[in-house]
Amino acid sequence: MIPRSSPSRPILLWLSLACLLAGALAAWQAPAQSPAARDTALVMTLDGAIGPATSDYFQRGLELAAERQARLVVVEMDTPGGLDAAMRDMITAMLASPVPVTFYVSPGGARAASAGTYLLYASHVAAMAPATHLGSATPVQIGGGGGLPGLGEPEAPSGEGEDADKRKAPEAERAPADDAAEAESSAAEPDKRRGETAMERKVLEDAVAYIRSLAERHGRNADWAEAAVREAVNLTAREALERGVIDVVAGDLDDLLTQIDGREVMMADGTLTLATADLALERFDPDWRTRLLEVITDPNVAYFLMIIGFYGLIFELSNPGSLVPGTIGVICLLLALFAFQVLPVNYAGLALILVGLGLIVGEALMPSFGILGIGGIVAFVIGSVMLMDADTLNISLPLIGGIALVAAGLMLWAMTRFLGLRRRPARTGQEELLGNEARALEDFQGEGHVRLHGERWNARSAAALRRGQAVRVVGIDGLTVEVEPLDAGT
Incomplete structure (x- = not known):
C-alpha cells in the first residue's frame, strides 16, 4: 500500500524557500544599510x-x-x-x-x-x-594656438586703450580716492597682469x-x-x-x-x-x-610609441608578411593616438613630425644624396619641439635629440650602402659579363669563338689568340663579345 503525500507538504516547502530567500536578501542589503x-x-x-x-x-x-x-x-x-x-x-x-x-x-x-x-x-x-x-x-x-612668442603686435581689446590712457594720465588729472581703498586696491590696480x-x-x-x-x-x-x-x-x-x-x-x-x-x-x-x-x-x-593611463598619457611615452608605430608600419610595408613589425606598429600607433587625444597636442608639430619621418624613409628608398634626409631631420626636430610645450607636460629634449641622432645614423648608413653599391660591379644582365674571364676555343684573329660561363659565345679580337688561351671580355655587341688577351694592359 503506497501512502499518499500530505497536501500541506508542498506548502511548507515553498514557505521554507521563501524564508531562505528573504533572509538572503536581508543579509545582502545589510552592509549597505549598516x-x-x-x-x-x-x-x-x-x-x-x-x-x-x-x-x-x-x-x-x-x-x-x-x-x-x-x-x-x-x-x-x-x-x-x-x-x-x-x-x-x-x-x-x-x-x-x-x-x-x-x-x-x-x-x-x-x-x-x-x-x-x-x-x-x-x-x-x-x-x-x-x-x-x-x-x-x-x-x-x-x-x-597663440602663435610664436614675440611675433606681431598685441591687439588691445575693446576698452583696453581707454583704460591704458587713464593709467598714463598725470596724477593731477585723476579723481581723488579714499586712502584705505587706495591702499587695498587702487595702488595695485595699474600693475595687474593682463x-x-x-x-x-x-x-x-x-x-x-x-x-x-x-x-x-x-x-x-x-x-x-x-x-x-x-x-x-x-x-x-x-x-x-x-x-x-x-x-x-x-x-x-x-x-x-x-x-x-x-x-x-x-x-x-x-x-x-x-x-x-x-x-x-x-x-x-x-x-x-590608473597606472596604465598615467604611463600611456606621459608625453615622452606617447611620443616614443608614435615613433615605434610609424617605423613598425614602414618595415611591414617594406617586407609584407613579416607580421611582427606590423602588429607591434599598429598597437603602438593606436596607443599613441589615444594618448594624443587627451593630451594638448599641437597638430602643426605632429604634422611636421610625420612629414620628417616620411622624408627620412624617402631618403632610404629614393636616394637624393642627403636632401630629403636632412630636410626630414630638420622637420622632425622642429615638430617634436612644437608638439607639446609646457612645464609639466613637455617632451624631453634629450629624447628628441636621441631619436633624431638615431634617424640621422640610419640615413647615413643607407647613403653609404647605396654609394657602395654603385661602386660594385654588376651581378646580373649583360653588364655582368664585362671583365669576366673566358677561354678561346680555337686559334683566331678577328672572328672566333670562346667559352664563357660554360657557354659558347661568338667572339671578336683584334689580337691573335691561341686555342685555350685565357681572355677577358671588354665589350658586348649583341650576341658577340669583344675580348682581349688576359695578360694585355687594362
Missing part, C-alpha cells in the same frame, strides 16, 4: 601632474564614495599642476558630488601649484600640512573669473586667488590660513578629521554639517588602470 559602513572616510592620493588618468581616478573615487555612503572624501595632494581640461572635469564632479570632499596638501614639503590651487579652492574643505605651499596658478597656454596678446588676456581673464567664483562659493579669499592667477604668487600653509585661503592646517589625517568636525560646508543642495570625529579611514589608492 551604520558602520557609512561612518567611513574614503582617502585618495593625488601625486604628480594632473591629467586624464588623475581625473578618471578621482571621479571613480567619488562614485565609490557615493555607493558606499561614505561621510567624507579626503584627497592627499602633491602636484605641480597639469591640464586645465582634466582639472575642470574634476572640479565639476566634485561640486556635484553628494559626499563632501577635502583636499589636503601633504606630506610636509608637498605643494598645490597651478591646477592644485584651483582644486583647493573648489574643495568643500581646504587643508594643508605644515611646510607646504600653494599658488603659481597662472594659466600657461599649451598646444600652440597679458600681452588678445589670446593671453582671454585665457587669463577666464581663469580669474573661474577661481573667484570658486572662492566666493566657499567663502575664501578671492583677491589672493586672483593675484595667484595674475602674478603667480605663492603662500605657505600658515600664511594661507591667516589670509583665509584655506580652512585648516593639520599635522596628519586624524588631526584633520578632528578639526573639521562640526564645520558647515556648502554642497550642491545646501549646507551640510560635517561629523568626522570618529570616522574610519578607508584607502582607495590608484589601481593598475
Whole structure:
C-alpha cells in the first residue's frame, strides 16, 4: 500500500524557500544599510601632474564614495599642476558630488601649484600640512594656438586703450580716492597682469573669473586667488590660513578629521554639517588602470610609441608578411593616438613630425644624396619641439635629440650602402659579363669563338689568340663579345 503525500507538504516547502530567500536578501542589503559602513572616510592620493588618468581616478573615487555612503572624501595632494581640461572635469564632479570632499596638501614639503590651487579652492574643505605651499596658478597656454612668442603686435581689446590712457594720465588729472581703498586696491590696480596678446588676456581673464567664483562659493579669499592667477604668487600653509585661503592646517589625517568636525560646508543642495570625529579611514589608492593611463598619457611615452608605430608600419610595408613589425606598429600607433587625444597636442608639430619621418624613409628608398634626409631631420626636430610645450607636460629634449641622432645614423648608413653599391660591379644582365674571364676555343684573329660561363659565345679580337688561351671580355655587341688577351694592359 503506497501512502499518499500530505497536501500541506508542498506548502511548507515553498514557505521554507521563501524564508531562505528573504533572509538572503536581508543579509545582502545589510552592509549597505549598516551604520558602520557609512561612518567611513574614503582617502585618495593625488601625486604628480594632473591629467586624464588623475581625473578618471578621482571621479571613480567619488562614485565609490557615493555607493558606499561614505561621510567624507579626503584627497592627499602633491602636484605641480597639469591640464586645465582634466582639472575642470574634476572640479565639476566634485561640486556635484553628494559626499563632501577635502583636499589636503601633504606630506610636509608637498605643494598645490597651478591646477592644485584651483582644486583647493573648489574643495568643500581646504587643508594643508605644515611646510607646504600653494599658488603659481597662472594659466600657461599649451598646444600652440597663440602663435610664436614675440611675433606681431598685441591687439588691445575693446576698452583696453581707454583704460591704458587713464593709467598714463598725470596724477593731477585723476579723481581723488579714499586712502584705505587706495591702499587695498587702487595702488595695485595699474600693475595687474593682463597679458600681452588678445589670446593671453582671454585665457587669463577666464581663469580669474573661474577661481573667484570658486572662492566666493566657499567663502575664501578671492583677491589672493586672483593675484595667484595674475602674478603667480605663492603662500605657505600658515600664511594661507591667516589670509583665509584655506580652512585648516593639520599635522596628519586624524588631526584633520578632528578639526573639521562640526564645520558647515556648502554642497550642491545646501549646507551640510560635517561629523568626522570618529570616522574610519578607508584607502582607495590608484589601481593598475590608473597606472596604465598615467604611463600611456606621459608625453615622452606617447611620443616614443608614435615613433615605434610609424617605423613598425614602414618595415611591414617594406617586407609584407613579416607580421611582427606590423602588429607591434599598429598597437603602438593606436596607443599613441589615444594618448594624443587627451593630451594638448599641437597638430602643426605632429604634422611636421610625420612629414620628417616620411622624408627620412624617402631618403632610404629614393636616394637624393642627403636632401630629403636632412630636410626630414630638420622637420622632425622642429615638430617634436612644437608638439607639446609646457612645464609639466613637455617632451624631453634629450629624447628628441636621441631619436633624431638615431634617424640621422640610419640615413647615413643607407647613403653609404647605396654609394657602395654603385661602386660594385654588376651581378646580373649583360653588364655582368664585362671583365669576366673566358677561354678561346680555337686559334683566331678577328672572328672566333670562346667559352664563357660554360657557354659558347661568338667572339671578336683584334689580337691573335691561341686555342685555350685565357681572355677577358671588354665589350658586348649583341650576341658577340669583344675580348682581349688576359695578360694585355687594362
